[in-house]
Amino acid sequence: MTFSICVREEYVDDDGDDQTRFGVAVTTRLPGVGALCPFASEDGAISTQSVTNVELGRRGLDYLADGLAIDDALSALLNADDGRETRQLHGVDHEGTFAFSGDECGDWYGHYEGENVTVAGNLLAGESVVEATAASYEESDRDEPLAKRLVDALAAGNAEGGDKREDLPVQSAALVVASTEDQEFEPYYNDLRVDATETPVRSLRETFHEAKRGYELALQKYA
Template sequence: MTFSICVREPYRTDADERAYRFGVAVTTRLPGVGALCPFVGESGALAIQSHVDPDLGERALDYLDDGLAIDDVVAALLNADAPEQRRNRQIHGVDREDSVVVTGDSCVGAIGEYDGDHYTVAGNLLTDEAVVRETADAYEASAFGDRPLAERLIDALEAGHAAGGDKREALSVQSAAVTVVTTESTPYRRFYNDLRVDASETPIADLKRTYEGAMLGYEQMLSEYASAEDIEANRPE
């Protein structure tokens, strides 16, 4: 896999209650990264990359929901892993308090990682470590901003891609994904918070267009229906 960003943003709701946004954005020069790499729930967000294993991500979210800290979760997963797999894993993420980045010593370079406390960035098979730096810088410039987190995460991916991205230029079919979960209860789904482009030669540009379309659909829904009850009544089965 290539590079991703995991984010935790605590905030106050309109009712002045503490809530969290968790998100992951990822891109790679292979199809279907959104089905394999990002894992997001109400207790944290992780990316499992290099030698991917979706089972690790699902187990990680279960452990976080049980109250384990993110560093203990990742340590437990890797300790139970086969040694030849453990050396090839790159796992990073955040929970409600902490963050962690682990890169196995057999991951292929260029390798980059950054722990920004409430967010992490990591990548492998990169053109240069600048990919990670530019992704982090782009996110920091918009962190806790007014725009939706999904939009800001796509912008961070775009900055990393512009810095070089995945070095495997012979692989033209690429993918990208963004997933955001909030602990705040809402009466309806925000369509723009879970988007994937599974096979494209321009995945980040396509993900941005997909986001814009999802946001337009969300705004049209709010305009069409008078209340949250109307939205719920017209939700597709």
């Protein structure tokens, strides 16, 4: 029902300190995906989908906060899940990546693991959706906000056909970006949801631009 991307980026903040940011973005042909699938914190990013088990995301972040590696954390959760073969679960932490697609997910389904990125999807038009999503991110300009580049990655997947269920017009999309940096003003555009629309990626892009504009205006007024 979904395709999503999780990423890890290292960067240097304005004070010259090393930081890490994590991002996750997702879209599907059902409403409200932002409440179910994407999870991110200063410890990592996770997406849980197909027959969604929200606890895999919530508890996954808890395990990462406790110091477990993402492979150990998500493998343990899946091993305890009777419905594991209906799940897709993937993500990144400070050290590694993890991706799983159960054998009972809807065709086309599959996933991709890169050095700092994972992409997974099910009920897609084809493998090219996942490939285009990953390629868009991996070729993106790091000078642009990660939130924007995540929207661009979803758009690239949609251009390849995205979720194939064209009889379901009401769709949704969401993104979350988190980092280790302690910012006085957290950018408003790092946690966005479009819960019900027929143009989820376009609507998410418009929401990003308005949230970014609002953030910049607020900085001018209050910083």
